[in-house]
Amino acid sequence: MTSLRALAGSAAAGLFIATVASVAVAQDSALGPFPDGHISASMRKLAEPSGPRQKYAIVIGNQSYAHAPQLPNAWNDALDVADLLADQGYDVTLMKDASKRDFEALMQRVLFDVDRNTEVLFYYAGHGVQIGSENYLIPTDAELDQVDDLPFETISVGSLVSIVGSRARLQIIILDSCRNNPFAGVKLQDSLGPDVREVETGFASLAAPVNSYVVFSTSPGEVALDGAGENSPFASAFLQAAALGAVPVTDVFEEVRRKVFVETQGVQVPWDSSTMVEGATISQVSATTDTAAPEEATGTSVARGLTLFASSAELFQAESILPTPDISIAAQLAPAVPIGATLVQDLGLGPSDKVGLTEPPRGGRLVLLDDQGLQSAPVFPLSGTDLDRLAFAYVSGPVVQFGQDPVLKVQFKIDQGGAPTVVQVDLTPDPCDMAAADHLDPDGVGLARFANEIAPEAAVQACQAAVEREPQNARFHYQLSRALTALRRHDEARAALDTARKLGHSRASYAIGNAILNEARETGGSAVEAAPEEALTYYREGVELGDPYAFYALGRQFVRFGETSQDRLRGYDLMMRALEVGHTYAMNELGYLYLDADSEYYDPTRGLRYLNESAARGDIYGYNNLGLVYMNGLGGQEKDVKVALDWFTKAADGGHPNAPGNIGQLIASGALGKASDLGQAVEWFDKGLDRGDANAGAYAAYLILTEGAGGLSPTDAAHRAGRAAALRDAKSVERARKVLDALPAEAVNEAAQRLLQTLGADITPDGAFGAGSTAAYQAIAADHGDTSIETNPIERLVDIARIHWSTTPFRVDLY
Template identity: 45%
Template sequence: MRRREALLGSSLLALACVTAHMAAAQRGSALEELVQPTARIAPLRNFDPATRPSRRYAVVIGNSDYASIPDLPNAHADARAMAAFLRTQEYQVAYHEDIDKLGFENVLRRVLFDVDEDTEVVVFYAGHGFQIGSENYLVPVDADFDSPYDVPFESVSLGSLVGIVGARARLQIVMLDSCRDNPFAGRVAMTERGSDLRETRTGFTSQAAPLNSMLVFSTAPGSVAFDGEGENSPFTAAFVTEVSEDADAGVSEVFEGVRRRVYAQTQGRQIPWDSSTLVEQASFGIGAALERPIQVASSGTGQARGLAMIAVTGEEIRDSLPTQVAAHAAARIAAEFRPQVAIGPALAEALDLSPEARIAVTAPPETGRLTLRDDRGVDRDMVGRSLSAADLPDLMLSNRSLQRPATSFEEPLIADRFEIEVDGQPRTVLLDLAIDPCDFEAGDHLDPDGMGITRYPNELRPEIALAACDAAIAAQPEVGRFHYQRGRALTALLRFDEARDAFAAARERGHTRAWYALGASLFDEERRSGGYGYRKASDAVLQLYARGAQEGDPYAFHALGRQLMEFGETDAIQIEGYDLIMRAMEVGHTFAMNAMAAIYLREGTEEYDPDRALRYYRESARRGDVYGYYGMGYAHSIGLGALAPDPGEAYRWMRRAAEGGHPFAPYSVGVALADGSATGTPDPAAALGYYLQGLERGHALSAVVAVDLLRGTGVEGYTPFDAAAIAAKGAALGNARYAPDARARLDGFGAREIDGGAQLLLRDLIELTGIEGEIAVDGAFGPDSRTTLARVVDRLDPGATVPTDPAERAVYLASLFWKEQPFRVDLY
């Protein structure tokens, strides 16, 4: 990628003012070209503009209390006014105040899980923002730009936010209120793959909207928005006033009115800006008049901002409930933890209500929301609303994906509650939500269609998971996530063909992650014999990744992004790959952080930047990723960037990575144990154990050092036959870098030692396959050994010609071993 240099100017703060570059980069992109062939497998997503989306969802953020930059005291008020209005129009509002970087990641993850292709989404942000080059960024409250490497971890890319929401939603409207003076004036940052420095600037640059989207900014690109002299910003006050007069007006009409009001109020000094690609009619209203007006006030262009308080709802009510309310528990209901549960009948039975009773929902469960579908087909959130006893049987509990490790549960059960009033009397309803065993045993991280009870591959209990998912599919064969999770279990059991069939079944049922899984399965097949090495994927793999990325899967963002960035033939394709990886990072996907760290550690390239790599590893480790642990171990071992070498700290990080399933961390732990840097005293036996663990995970270098250890210091209980078998296994991996070294070690043995190793390999194969027979391991590959060899080959590789050269024969047997006992490619 060519290096482009630009001096980054002097501003960085703004609160909402953007419009025109991003989508242009997507149209005609590598992603779109790769997606097209998948239409033959499943139709590309489409919708009927004559119908309205059935779900309404909003993200409202007000960031006021900043740790390292000036506060915005009234951002909360604007956000509360916006949330109050959206709730009156049946939006499911995810409301947030003062969220940090990890909080932003959680918000975007929630979008992945809560939004589907029949959802219209509104995003409103009030808080600091800034521009670097052609990209715009929102600022979490914990942002502190101390180095040029901070941007990905101290801010949120607006382009990524719009891309993530757009990939999941049918329609999106994004509103950003404010562009203010820049508290980071004069600072520079790195925001591209290379080492270009760009200055942070005041305001937002123009940015285009992806298909069926509208981006609205409180002022023109590069300009500053005024706070106003009243209780609200001019933009928020104008919007709430305008939309309250006619909520059912088209959004374009609403924002034309907002523009006129803001222009007049600020005497022409502020002009709201928008960019639209809407292809269907859209309005904020649903035909329901406001029960009371949302109070706002703003005048002039002064600094004071604010907004009238509104009645608390949702989480605010939950926080204010007296603890003694729990004593009024009226019912305890057992239900399944799945996307939607008809909870009304069980509640009606438990409460034993009179026909005239009125029920009001005052606080929702933590795990979801209580809804009732109206005559327009819209699911209405029932918090703050009342219903009759006759309506109660239609009440639904819509559970949401949790994103919680399965290992954190003592049992597969979620205890929750919600609060109601029955004829004015407060009552608590307790919930016991049973997690389906398939979700509990095989749920995946960041799965847009999963329930969020998660296990990494190294945490799976594959036999238990397979049985659980078989049972789940027998009961509900139409549920795609059960088929996907069954495929995960089969992959862990090394039953790859069956796993691919399960992923295909999940794809046929509309499970988003299945596209990535099918691509990864095919990619693993392409590289299975090559150890852990990374390589260019086939077009078939890339097409599957691309479809997953278009559907909004973070794993597909990362997988396709890395391929395009590493192997793209043009600068434009490499940049597109980088942008996809950044999108994955915005939801906290640590694989993307590790990939970027590895790129910045390539000496001799223009991207080489140890300090930048260290920052990525730290953030990955902070989020609990074993590759992040390994990266921190490596950093401490060599003194990466500003770190001083620290063997003890390196050993601790490496061991943590090895225990978590990292494929070649065992090699590094073994080295530290062998040379004594870990504990102060060499421990060859312990070192050998870790080397063999690394070999089991497909690491050919672990075989090389294990052989060197056995032929050098030696380890009690191991013979030259063991060493020869280890060398053959390493040579059979086909790893271009280290397998030749393992083969050289094998060639260094005598014929008797090699034949003894071959006999050990035959013994392993007999045990793995259940072939009848015994074999003596004596180094004399005589008639009995040859007879056993013939039986093994007849079962595992019929018709094959077995090499007669001892070393070639040993490597051949090792290749059969890896076919029967393949290493877990899914772990890395």
């Protein structure tokens, strides 16, 4: 196995080696055509004439920077804007001093929290810079001292706008940034190739999805001022202008521009860009309406309607630290769980009684549901009438650990007339969610299993029951398809996916594209090839719906098989969008690209950075890839077989299909510094072959043939070589056939008879392959639609092995 061949891995991980082929990409839209019956995301979102029903705000104040100058007003600006928006009915998520990982987690929350009934307002106060034609927000832990730092240290405004815009009905993006350039003179790689560009002051204008309104605190390329007071001039003007009442958002920012221009004596001129096709307002209150200010609770009261975003370190980690609740509510885990009626009853509230909130829930937020199930932010204190509509909206993340029983326990504290009350919500996931929920699924409930973690039979049973109980729940149909795929029941899985797509499940489009791509892989292994055009159309639909898996899948196809440099750049941009939400597949794919010494993009330092970032996020493909780096000394890294073994073991334990074969190779080569146990090596190779790794099967067959590894026979060698030769990895097939050529015909025949036995033939393997074996072969071949009966012993063995793979194939969804 050569060092580059060793990097061959998973389609999911993006680490195959292949000759780049061409694929024609039709350009009747920005990325190409969509599948038949496609309705554009914009038209889906605008189909309901009443406009967005849920108002969701994300407010970030980045002030205390580890490697950049502090910003004295950013936190005040964010807090005041968050308070204002909460008063206007927005469900506000407030973040203070957000790190890069906080941003990734935030974008994951957007996937769950935002849908086409939602209006999103995003406000950011903090450092921001321009690099090339793209704008970037700077997390508080950003350290831009290496040319390859950009994707892991900053947040692309273009990606943020694209991701939010693909999910929300409309978005208002407010960037109170560019107050100075903390990284002047620094040069970074901002594209697929090695070119570097200097960090520039100010922001550039940008394109945005339909129904977007983007506001910059200053003109393109200019600096915004901090101001002398507690707020920046822009934030101060916005806080005043937003009090105009329920007027068009464009009027609000015309007033902001006027105020800032006057206050800064013409130095600063706010800028905006609009693709709005329907009206939007910030305030829900008329300027002439006399309304009382919401009451402020006392003591430990939280700000009105705000969800303070907690980092993972601040979340509850064990049930034992939860206090004994005063009120317990049991419910099934769902995106929004009604709890208000129970609270009203248990508290004995009348319609006019008031309840305050003294500590919000962690890992979710409280919302009010209307009669259509749509959410809005509660403004505490709530009357008994409003409390009746209260619900808990679960947000993905490590909220509390599941105990032995699968119950998620979440607490918050309320106050009634000075009496504090601890409320606990015990959320029991549906068995289908526990068994087959997917990662970063925009329409999921936050639980997830990788494909290798699914117990297929139990998952099918659980999800079939869920579908029967809730036939209009698209999530259950999608999760049923995952379980059916794990059982290789691909026609049924495709039918479930088609249903999920029709019901509006975003991830289903990507999964249909993968199902089309995997049809040829089902019994043929992990050969890399361009996806057929039909698959690409579904990937494009997934991109338009904001699915990060589709960003990765289509981006990977464009980078590997794009016909033009423009196609490859589009692919890179799509993978950067996936990376913004912490999607490790894109990291692995780009790690491969930059570590391929034959690639025009070879950059080993950059490649290793991507792989380390993937492994740091717990990805089994990142583990395996780092094992290959240390085993083969790739990218100038010194070889260290013990470190390699550690990475491979972690990957194999997680179900990686190639990691067992890599462990077998380390053992067989004696690289671990002790006498080779070839029998143990063959055991690892067998695990890899069972997972579809043809190289592992060929290697095991060679060791048995030449060394008698494990005391196994020539027939054992033929059995492994025949199965490997039936797969599609060309180099491994060649090696397997060389082993078969060196074996006696009796061994090859007996191996074929063994495979016939596994297929149900009533024969005794004896190496003769007489009339009985021939008849069994012909009958089984006919049952499987195989009309080409082979007489050459080797070709016959390989043909029977192909039939064998068709009945007991490996898990293509792991590749």
